[in-house]
Amino acid sequence: MKKNKSDLIRYLFFLSAILSIALIILISFFLFKEGTVIFKEVGFLNFILGKDWSPTNTPSSFGILPMILGSLYITLIAILIGGPVGIITAVFLVYYTKDKHYRFLKSIINLMAGIPSIIYGFFGMVVLVPAVRYLFPSNGNSILTAGILLSIMILPTVINLSEVAIRAVPRFYYEGALALGSSKERSIFKVVLPAAKSGVISSLILGIGRAVGETMAVVMVAGNQPRMPKGIFKGARTLTTNIVMEMSYASGVHRNALIGTAVVLFMIILIINLVFTIFKERNVNG
Amino acid sequence: MSKIKIKDFNLFYDNFQGLKNINMNIEENKITAFIGPSGCGKSSLLKSINRMNDLVDSCVTNGNIYFDDKDIMKTDVTQLRKEIGMVFQNPNPFPMSIYNNIAYGPRTHGIKSKEELDKIVESSLRKAALYDEVKDSIHKSALKLSGGQQQRLCIARALAIEPEVLLLDEPTSALDPISTLKIEELLQSLKDDYTIVIVTHNMQQALRISDNTGFFLNGELIEFNETDKLFTFPENEKTENYITGRFG
Ligand SMILES: Nc1ncnc2c1ncn2[C@@H]1O[C@H](COP(=O)(O)OP(=O)(O)O)[C@@H](O)[C@H]1O
Ligand SMILES: [Mg+2]
Numbered sequence: 001m002k003k004n005k006s007d008l009i010r011y012l013f014f015l016s017a018i019l020s021i022a023l024i025i026l027i028s029f030f031l032f033k034e035g036t037v038i039f040k041e042v043g044f045l046n047f048i049l050g051k052d053w054s055p056t057n058t059p060s061s062f063g064i065l066p067m068i069l070g071s072l073y074i075t076l077i078a079i080l081i082g083g084p085v086g087i088i089t090a091v092f093l094v095y096y097t098k099d100k101h102y103r104f105l106k107s108i109i110n111l112m113a114g115i116p117s118i119i120y121g122f123f124g125m126v127v128l129v130p131a132v133r134y135l136f137p138s139n140g141n142s143i144l145t146a147g148i149l150l151s152i153m154i155l156p157t158v159i160n161l162s163e164v165a166i167r168a169v170p171r172f173y174y175e176g177a178l179a180l181g182s183s184k185e186r187s188i189f190k191v192v193l194p195a196a197k198s199g200v201i202s203s204l205i206l207g208i209g210r211a212v213g214e215t216m217a218v219v220m221v222a223g224n225q226p227r228m229p230k231g232i233f234k235g236a237r238t239l240t241t242n243i244v245m246e247m248s249y250a251s252g253v254h255r256n257a258l259i260g261t262a263v264v265l266f267m268i269i270l271i272i273n274l275v276f277t278i279f280k281e282r283n284v285n286g
Numbered sequence: 287m288s289k290i291k292i293k294d295f296n297l298f299y300d301n302f303q304g305l306k307n308i309n310m311n312i313e314e315n316k317i318t319a320f321i322g323p324s325g326c327g328k329s330s331l332l333k334s335i336n337r338m339n340d341l342v343d344s345c346v347t348n349g350n351i352y353f354d355d356k357d358i359m360k361t362d363v364t365q366l367r368k369e370i371g372m373v374f375q376n377p378n379p380f381p382m383s384i385y386n387n388i389a390y391g392p393r394t395h396g397i398k399s400k401e402e403l404d405k406i407v408e409s410s411l412r413k414a415a416l417y418d419e420v421k422d423s424i425h426k427s428a429l430k431l432s433g434g435q436q437q438r439l440c441i442a443r444a445l446a447i448e449p450e451v452l453l454l455d456e457p458t459s460a461l462d463p464i465s466t467l468k469i470e471e472l473l474q475s476l477k478d479d480y481t482i483v484i485v486t487h488n489m490q491q492a493l494r495i496s497d498n499t500g501f502f503l504n505g506e507l508i509e510f511n512e513t514d515k516l517f518t519f520p521e522n523e524k525t526e527n528y529i530t531g532r533f534g
Contacts, residue, residue: 098343172378176440179338180391180447181368190390195381 028266035263038062038256047260053226055246055254062257064264066228070143070236071212071268073229074222077147078154078211083204085151086158087193090203093159094166095174095188113156121220124149129221138233141223147232149221150214154207161206165199166192202279209272212265215240239265289314289451289481290335295349297330297505299342304330306505308349312498317473317482319492319513322502322528328485331502332453335483336370337363353451368395370451371444376460377436379428379443384411384420387428387439391447406446414442415472434465441472445480452476454484458491470495489529493517501525 038047042062050063089109093102128149133140169192177187193200215238223235224245237245243258243265250258288311297305305327312318320328330339337358339345351358358366368391379387388407397403407424411417416438420431428439437457444452454473458466473482473495486492492499493513500510501524509516509525520526 170378172374172376173380175338175341176374176378176380176443177390178341179336179367179372179374180394180443181364181366182390182394183364186394191380 031259031263031266034256035259035266038253038260041253041256047257048264051228053242055250055257060253062253062260064239064242064257064261066226067237067239067242067261068264069229070222071238071240071265073143073232073236074146074150074218074238075208075211077144077232078150079204079208080151081148082151082154082158082207082211086155086203086207087162087200089155089159090162090166090200091188091193093163095184095192109156109159112152113160117153117214117217118220120149120153121217124217124221132233136233139223139235141221141235142233143222143229143236144232146218146222146236146238149217150211153214153217154210157210158203158207161203162196162200165196165203168199169195198279198282202276205272205276205279209269209276212268212272213240215244219244239268287314288312289354290483291350291352291355292331292335293350293352295331295334295347295351297327297334297339297345297347300344304505305334305347308507310500310507310510312481312483314481315477315479316497317477317484317495319496319499320483320485320502321487321489321492321499322508324487326502327505328487328502329455332372332455332483332485335451335453336367336372338372368447369449370453371447371449373437373440373444373452373454373457375456377433377440379431379436379439381427381429383425384428384431384439385424388443388446391443395447410442410446413445413476414438415468415475416442432465434461434468437461437465437469438472441469445476449480451481451483454482456485456487459487466491489517501528503528 042050047062047064048068049065050061051065052061052063053066054061093105097105124145128145129140131140132138132142132145132148136144173191173195174187177191178184182190218238219241222238222241224237224241225235226237226242229236239261242261246254247258290312292308292310292312295305295308296303308331320331322328333339334347335351335353335358339347340363353361353366353370380390382390385407388410389403392403392406397406408417411420411424416435419435420439423430428436431439437460441452441454441457458469461469470491473484476482477497484492484496496513498511499513499516501508501516501520501522503524509520509522511521516525517529520529
């Protein structure tokens with residue numbers, strides 16, 4: 001009787017695991033089925049390397065290189081700012097906070113992770129855009145603005161995963177370094193962090209994944225011009241925003257091109273996750 | 287001559303008193319052993335000498351420890367730890383190459399020249415009787431070494447910053463007998479140049495290598511004497527009970 005019950009539970013777990021795998025396969029299948037149509041229509045290389053996106057012109061042109069570069073630059077800025085800030089915050093949480101403060105900070109960070117992106121977008125619109133407009137000669141809706149906003153949004157990911165990696169470094173490395181007369185900071189940055197390297201790098205990779213996929217916040221501050229990026233103070237469009245801005249009215253080839261954009265985005269995310277898995281494995285293997 | 291003087295020293299972890307009114311002088315160029323049942327405060331006292339106890343929030347001390355007649359509490363802690371090296375119970379080489387393990391300390395204290403670092407690495411490995419075993423794998427990960435080799439590497443790492451005192455907390459308790467013997471021989475060869483303090487709960491080890499021995503019990507220093515005397519004619523009954531194996 002007891003055995004039957006545990007068997008049942010095991011099947012339930014197995015079923016839910018199968019379900020998520022099946023869903024992934026299903027999503028990939030339909031995405032690729034519909035999304036690859038455009039690759040045949042205009043050619044895969046023309047699609048991803050084409051510099052001109054004018055879906056409603058005659059003749060129309062479907063090149064998404066501007067959006068690929070837009071995503072790339074914005075993500076790069078996000079990780080260049082959010083990465084170091086996140087790692088240093090994680091160090092701070094592990095080595096510089098007492099229990100009480102730790103719990104307070106940690107709950108703030110978890111709250112940050114739970115805030116809907118539209119709220120971040122709103123914050124970007126009313127605070128960051130005017131700030132950038134004020135500081136730099138530009139209209140404020142720019143690659144830089146979106147990068148800064150995303151750097152904030154990826155912080156919880158970077159902080160939480162880096163924290164886990166830093167905590168996993170045995171305390172005796174830290175103490176061994178201190179016992180050699182090394183300062184606290186030097187011990188952390190020269191011994192502890194290098195020992196946590198692969199975990200910290202995976203936190204950055206996941207942060208990159210988060211930034212590449214973000215849509216709603218970006219669309220509110222990035223300017224969204226579908227043209228080759230012209231510098232960080234100018235606007236740009238990302239892969240995600242390209243889809244969200246045009247999907248509602250697109251049809252025919254245009255629609256296929258948007259689904260093709262989603263496929264490219266999906267492939268980028270898959271590659272990022274693959275790299276992430278590789279680094280995580282390395283962490284486990286020491 | 288005494289290198290370290292401990293005066294009326296008390297140590298607390300919150301309300302628990304770990305060390306009670308300790309007075310002892312640790313002589314220069316001698317090996318001093320701390321023995322006693324586990325939990326009696328040996329490590330606490332050792333870690334007080336290079337102020338590793340500063341890391342323990344609940345730890346409060348009073349009384350004084352003098353290193354070369356300077357109050358350690360009034361010395362810069364990084365400088366103090368440069369002069370008083372420490373080797374831990376479990377070998378803890380950093381997850382980096384043998385070379386970088388040893389060069390870490392000297393680099394910390396401002397040595398940048400590669401030639402100089404090369405020289406320090408080699409001489410430290412030689413002093414720790416490890417050079418011949420690792421000379422061809424000096425840029426390989428230190429974690430690939432055996433436990434005994436790792437512990438000698440930790441000793442080499444400590445020696446690389448040219449300390450005057452070497453503190454060792456049960457350095458051989460995680461090692462096999464042959465590695466233990468090597469480390470004991472090593473310590474004896476080092477004592478001409480360094481003042482050594484070793485915590486051990488192996489009485490044979492204390493007898494084999496130390497010049498002076500302190501016996502601790504429940505946070506008190508029960509007896510402190512030349513090793514031969516302490517083991518052959520203990521003055522205190524508790525010491526006698528302990529060394530004859532009647533408890534502990
Ligand atoms: N960080 C600490 N916090 C609280 N109590 C401690 C701490 N470290 C050691 N103690 C206590 O102090 C006493 C002495 O410990 P220790 O110095 O490690 O003894 P020994 O090295 O002789 O085994 C023990 O009762 C131990 O439980
Ligand atoms: Mg101990």
